[in-house]
Amino acid sequence: MSRWQYLLKRILLALPVVLFGVTVTFLIVRLGPIDPAAAILGPENGSGAEAERIRRQLGLYDPLWQQYFDYLVNLVTLNMPNSWVISPGTPAFELILIYLPRTMWLGFWSVLIALFVGIPLGFYAGLNPNTSGDYIASFGGIVWRAMPNFWLAVILVSLLAQSKDLLGFEWSKLLVETNIVTPPSIAFFNNPVEFITNPGETFTELLKAIKQVAPAALVLGSSSMGNEMRIGRTAVLETINSNYVETARAKGLSERSIVWKHVFRNALIPLIPIITSEAFILISGSVLVELVFAINGMGYLFLQASVQGDLPLVGALMYISIVLLVSVNILQDVLYTVVDPRVGLEQN
Amino acid sequence: MSQRSATAKPVLSVQNLQTSFYTDKEVIRAVDGVSFDIYRGETVGIVGESGSGKSVTARSIMGLVKSPGRIEGGRIEFEGDDLTEKSEKQWRKIRGNGISMVFQDPLTSLNPVYTVGNQIKEALRLHQGLRGKKATDEAVELLEAVGIPDARRRLREYPHEFSGGMRQRAVIAMALACDPEVLICDEPTTALDVTIQAQILELLDELKEERDLGIMFITHDMGVIAEVADRVNVMYAGEMVESAPVEELFQNPRHPYTRGLLKSIPGRAGPDERLSTIEGDVPTPNEEPTYCRFAPRCPKEFEDCNAVHPEPVSVTADANDHTAACLLYPEDVSTAEAVETHKRGDSK
Numbered sequence: 085m086s087r088w089q090y091l092l093k094r095i096l097l098a099l100p101v102v103l104f105g106v107t108v109t110f111l112i113v114r115l116g117p118i119d120p121a122a123a124i125l126g127p128e129n130g131s132g133a134e135a136e137r138i139r140r141q142l143g144l145y146d147p148l149w150q151q152y153f154d155y156l157v158n159l160v161t162l163n164m165p166n167s168w169v170i171s172p173g174t175p176a177f178e179l180i181l182i183y184l185p186r187t188m189w190l191g192f193w194s195v196l197i198a199l200f201v202g203i204p205l206g207f208y209a210g211l212n213p214n215t216s217g218d219y220i221a222s223f224g225g226i227v228w229r230a231m232p233n234f235w236l237a238v239i240l241v242s243l244l245a246q247s248k249d250l251l252g253f254e255w256s257k258l259l260v261e262t263n264i265v266t267p268p269s270i271a272f273f274n275n276p277v278e279f280i281t282n283p284g285e286t287f288t289e290l291l292k293a294i295k296q297v298a299p300a301a302l303v304l305g306s307s308s309m310g311n312e313m314r315i316g317r318t319a320v321l322e323t324i325n326s327n328y329v330e331t332a333r334a335k336g337l338s339e340r341s342i343v344w345k346h347v348f349r350n351a352l353i354p355l356i357p358i359i360t361s362e363a364f365i366l367i368s369g370s371v372l373v374e375l376v377f378a379i380n381g382m383g384y385l386f387l388q389a390s391v392q393g394d395l396p397l398v399g400a401l402m403y404i405s406i407v408l409l410v411s412v413n414i415l416q417d418v419l420y421t422v423v424d425p426r427v428g429l430e431q432n
Numbered sequence: 433m434s435q436r437s438a439t440a441k442p443v444l445s446v447q448n449l450q451t452s453f454y455t456d457k458e459v460i461r462a463v464d465g466v467s468f469d470i471y472r473g474e475t476v477g478i479v480g481e482s483g484s485g486k487s488v489t490a491r492s493i494m495g496l497v498k499s500p501g502r503i504e505g506g507r508i509e510f511e512g513d514d515l516t517e518k519s520e521k522q523w524r525k526i527r528g529n530g531i532s533m534v535f536q537d538p539l540t541s542l543n544p545v546y547t548v549g550n551q552i553k554e555a556l557r558l559h560q561g562l563r564g565k566k567a568t569d570e571a572v573e574l575l576e577a578v579g580i581p582d583a584r585r586r587l588r589e590y591p592h593e594f595s596g597g598m599r600q601r602a603v604i605a606m607a608l609a610c611d612p613e614v615l616i617c618d619e620p621t622t623a624l625d626v627t628i629q630a631q632i633l634e635l636l637d638e639l640k641e642e643r644d645l646g647i648m649f650i651t652h653d654m655g656v657i658a659e660v661a662d663r664v665n666v667m668y669a670g671e672m673v674e675s676a677p678v679e680e681l682f683q684n685p686r687h688p689y690t691r692g693l694l695k696s697i698p699g700r701a702g703p704d705e706r707l708s709t710i711e712g713d714v715p716t717p718n719e720e721p722t723y724c725r726f727a728p729r730c731p732k733e734f735e736d737c738n739a740v741h742p743e744p745v746s747v748t749a750d751a752n753d754h755t756a757a758c759l760l761y762p763e764d765v766s767t768a769e770a771v772e773t774h775k776r777g778d779s780k
Contacts, residue, residue: 326540327535327536327537327540327541328540328541328542328543328544329543330496330535330541331533331535331541331542331543331603331606332543332554333496333527334494334496334527334528334532334533334535334607335527335528335532335554335555335558335606336524336525336526336527336528336529336555336558336559337524337528337554337558338524345546345554346543346546349545350543350544350545353545423545424544424545425544425545425547425590425592426544426545426590426592
């Protein structure tokens with residue numbers, strides 16, 4: 085089986101998972117105790133003619149199977165009707181297009197922090213076990229891992245807000261002027277051509293957008309960073325003491341090529357599932373961190389939509405998350421087959 | 433069986449090698465004053481129980497003793513140089529090139545994420561600068577030399593696609609890649625089943641003849657030693673207790689330890705006899721030897737054994753090339769005189 089056939093097979097197998105996920109979402113929202121009409125009108129006005137009218141308008145009196153069927157068709161065609169409660173009059177997917185990029189932008193940077201700080205630190209610690217460098221890195225990893233997001237977020241915001249007094253420089257005026265808590269302004273993504281036609285201004289915009297999410301990304305990525313550091317350290321230690329590394333040494337290879345060729349790739353194998361699952365968590369957003377830093381992203385939207393029974397929005401959001409999760413899983417399995425030849429493409 | 437000619441010089445000569453491990457509590461003298469020579473076209477067997485210092489001897493010769501261990505004294509002469517004085521970089525040029533090593537477990541001695549060909553060619557490139565097609569051709573030749581059919585296709589396969597015996601052949605091919613003078617085999621057949629074991633031993637014998645190799649063969653299996661070795665060194669608690677040509681050793685074992693070892697081979701005793709064993713364990717050699725380390729387990733122990741450290745001496749005045757480190761020898765003088773010889777620290 086070629087890698088492409090394998091990929092196709094995995095995608096086909098993912099379809100039932102997505103269907104199952106959106107079905108459960110539908111059942112929970114529609115069969116649960118939340119009444120969208122009450123959410124729109126306010127808790128006191130849950131009954132009466134107005135509520136009746138809204139229910140009829142939203143199609144809540146249609147047979148359940150018909151509602152379910154409409155819901156599925158709308159999801160597949162990406163043509164979800166307007167949001168019911170959060171922002172009536174705006175189609176659900178349009179709302180997501182506003183909120184999702186902010187979360188992705190934040191998630192992207194927090195994944196990068198975890199990847200490019202956590203893993204190198206872990207590898208460094210594993211290659212120099214029981215040295216002071218290892219102790220500092222390992223201890224740091226545990227501390228980062230242990231600090232809860234919501235706490236770290238609040239502390240960081242208050243630290244940055246008083247940075248002039250506490251740190252000696254003003255964070256909000258550093259490099260470019262930005263607010264400390266704000267949704268990132270990433271409008272420049274709509275016009276990527278501007279990077280070439282108008283580089284100066286666009287790069288300032290880019291810098292601004294990075295600076296706006298940097299503290300949030302640091303907080304969000306911190307626990308993953310700690311995790312990946314710890315596991316990276318263990319993976320390197322396990323690999324460096326393995327017999328094939330000894331064989332490679334006996335061949336006369338230099339320590340550098342042993343580390344880069346023989347240790348690195350093997351140590352990545354246990355890290356793949358950690359990286360991908362952490363990446364999914366980061367990209368799919370965090371309510372707490374988004375709230376503290378006023379990112380106004382998916383996490384915030386998700387929370388609001390679910391507590392208010394906004395079925396089109398919740399359905400669309402769940403659909404996006406499930407597709408994202410399934411894709412990350414497929415990516416993980418494909419990465420496995422790339423890094424580790426023992427993971428076969430055949431089923432037996 | 434090759435005979436040493438009087439004028440031949442040993443290709444590898446180990447003299448009074450001392451390797452110790454420094455732990456927080458104590459210093460473990462894993463190899464304590466071991467001396468032996470290896471000539472071209474000769475297999476020198478090293479036998480002993482677990483913990484007797486066989487593998488540390490091998491690793492010392494390869495310069496692969498890991499911290500907290502280090503070579504403390506003695507000489508390892510190879511091609512006129514003393515290896516113990518070499519820097520790590522100089523030693524790397526010899527590893528895999530002049531002296532190669534085959535490890536115990538073929539299942540884990542090959543890196544699972546690279547093809548067998550890649551790992552053989554790695555050594556060829558490192559020491560001989562071969563690349564591309566030349567390296568491939570050479571690798572094919574090597575695999576064929578160790579009896580792997582369809583070598584060109586096999587080069588592109590991964591270790592997990594090889595059987596255990598095939599993997600050990602591949603490891604041997606890798607060790608032979610740069611035409612070494614000396615091949616160190618650290619229990620190369622222990623992890624294999626008996627038929628495969630016989631094949632590998634035969635292969636090593638053929639390669640020795642063809643390439644005029646000096647082989648140092650480490651094992652705890654007396655049966656294997658009888659099959660492959662031209663000369664046997666028996667190790668106990670970091671010391672060489674007896675050394676003799678293989679036939680002599682099996683016919684006339686002198687040291688009580690060697691006798692015990694030979695008696696404990698199943699099959700040599702009659703069907704109704706109880707298999708004899710040597711009571712107790714190998715002691716951890718953690719202090720200066722001022723007594724015979726085997727005395728607590730020795731059936732022939734007498735008073736002086738706990739006060740005088742035995743040196744390797746010729747077993748009889750006219751014995752040809754047969755030494756034992758036991759106060760009972762030389763045999764042709766009275767025990768009191770023999771003890772005096774050992775007290776003076778005479779060697780041979």
